[in-house]
Amino acid sequence: MNLLSGPFGKKLNLNWTTGKTLKSVCALGISAFLFESGPATAQTALQSLQQNRQNVEWADNFDIATENITEVKSSAPTLSPQTADYIAVAIDRYQRIVQAGGWGTVSGGGKALRIGAKDPRVVELRRRLIASGDLEQHAGLSDTFDSYVDAALRRFQLRHGLIPDGVMGEGTVAALNIPADVRLRQLETNMVRMRSMSGFLGDRYVMVNVPAAEIEAVENGRVRSRHTAVVGKVDRQTPILNSKIYELNFNPYWTVPVSIIRKDLIPKMKEDPQYLAKNKIRIFDWSGNEMSWQQIDWNTDEATQYRFTQDPGTENSLGSVRINFHNKHQVYLHDTPSKTLFGEGYRFHSSGCVRVQNVRELVTWLLQSTTPDWNRSKVDSVIRTGEREDVKLKKSIPLYMTYVTAWANADGVVHFREDIYNRDDIYGTGTQARL
Known part of the structure; x- marks a missing residue:
């Protein structure tokens, strides 16, 4: 399904002197464009139009851009056997862009630009978006930020893992100004990664793409859900590995790793001696005897010699469920009480484990694939009890923790993500790219 499919998928030539209201235009245009993004994003776009309507040059053509929009999200897995071939096509295209001189830059500084703005930088933005195929050439080089530019910029943001708000802010400008030859090298590096993962991965598996901070549950060659x-x-850093999910812990206790005791817990206790009590974390020696915080010298590393355990509950760092897989790094997938982090563009906040949005959907899918007597209602019921329950999967499910910073889909949409752990070496620093 395209972002602008359906009955509104035709260009609307709107004459604002005919008396059409802003409300009717948004109903026909913006809601259709943002069908894929959901009502919250559509409302944001509507508010943006309303806030800027006084500044708009209504003589300009504010057609709703539909013709060049393809679906950015694909139902095919990132690790699809065809992905390497799609990347090869993208490499050929980006080689031509580089040979033609690449794309120009967009000036930074100044206020953020959004729909309705009139600014010389919009001309630069149009040229840049045309060069990468996000904006069709017939949209022209006006200095007005119209709906063509809004749609194209949102598409660019989606392809680069940015919040698709249609605003040309600092983060979006930084992504726009990464040179075409750097993007080309990124594609070449990731094609090697894709080739190495092109074998059969299983009928059902879970893939975590670390730089994209995204999870795919894949079943029979299609993405069942994304998280x-x-x-x-x-x-x-979250480790890159292949493993198998074998167990779920509902309403888990959390045993604080030594690294977190040293880096986080000790400093917090120095600031607030009631931190453990507030977060329902108890201290035990290795004989199982409970201790008080006053028995520990917090000005040293003595605390690392004891076991710190957080009770189940709404504030538990693991949330309502932990997903276990075999690994030597003591990491796992889990729920979290800090759900607001999922709405951020930058989602690199953990100590190596992976927090999962809408984890109950993923857990239900994991259980149904191996333990048929489990369904979403039962998952919710067990979590509601607040009591610890461990469930071993009758058949383990493959898990692939990957590092993919560039890929393409069948529609020719090319995705890029920031090389957050510096594994691509796209700037030639001498660090060997790792799979």
């Missing part, structure tokens, strides 16, 4: 993720910080 926004929060992954490891640059200094506490």
